[in-house]
Amino acid sequence: MSGAEWASAQLVAAARDGHVESLTALVANTRPHVLRFAHTLCASPQDAEDAAQEALLILFRKVGTLRSITALSSWMFRIVRNECLRRLRPQGWDDLGGLGAMESPEDEVIRHLEAERVARAIAALPDVQRRVLVLRDVQGYPGRAVADSLGLSLAAMKSQLHRARTNVKAALRH
Structure with missing residues (x-):
């Protein structure tokens, strides 16, 4: 599904320019697609909701960096995928402080x-x-x-x- 099916070029351009109503509409139009994709990747419905929410927050904060409307869907899917993968990692995987030995690079x-x-x-x-x-x-x-x-x-x-x-x-x- 292309970004053009999610929102018009004018809506994305206005959101990129900081128009609050356009940004709100863009997030609302994008949410069902992001949520559906998150449910196919994440392990649980709660993880899917969290990953979708995080992806929409990133869209809200960084829409100004979006290069083109066609990049919208691939950008959002990549964010959701990364969020779902992050949630799959075992808890404490990055926290090895209690092991006593330093890990080499x-x-x-x-x-x-x-x-x-x-x-x-x-x-x-x-x-x-x-x-x-x-x-x-x-x-x-x-x-x-x-x-x-x-x-x-x-x-x-x-x-x-x-x-x-x-x-x-x-x-x-x-």
Whole structure:
């Protein structure tokens, strides 16, 4: 979907120029598209809402840097994707202060690259598998809670979790 389908060139231009009503209309027109995309990428509805909200805040603050109307949708999708990936990273991944040993710059780069590989593998999973995996393995919710929150039987949740783990392992082998 192109940015032109989200808003007119005049609306984007007026928003870029700081016209408050145009900026409000641009954010309102963009919200459903951003939210729909966030729901396909993020692990939970709450993460999707948060990622979409963050993307819309960035649009609000930085619309003046937008080069053209055709860049609007790709720009917003990239922001949402990055926000969803950020939410997939394990809590405390960047906080290693309590380990006592300093990490070398090389180790830090390797750790960061591995985290990105895992996040991409998880993001590439089918929707149900991604949600099950993130809720169960990343966020640590009990199996019954994950199954109930996704409207699955416990057996179906376990099956989806097994498939998700298998798919992530396969993706990381390549």
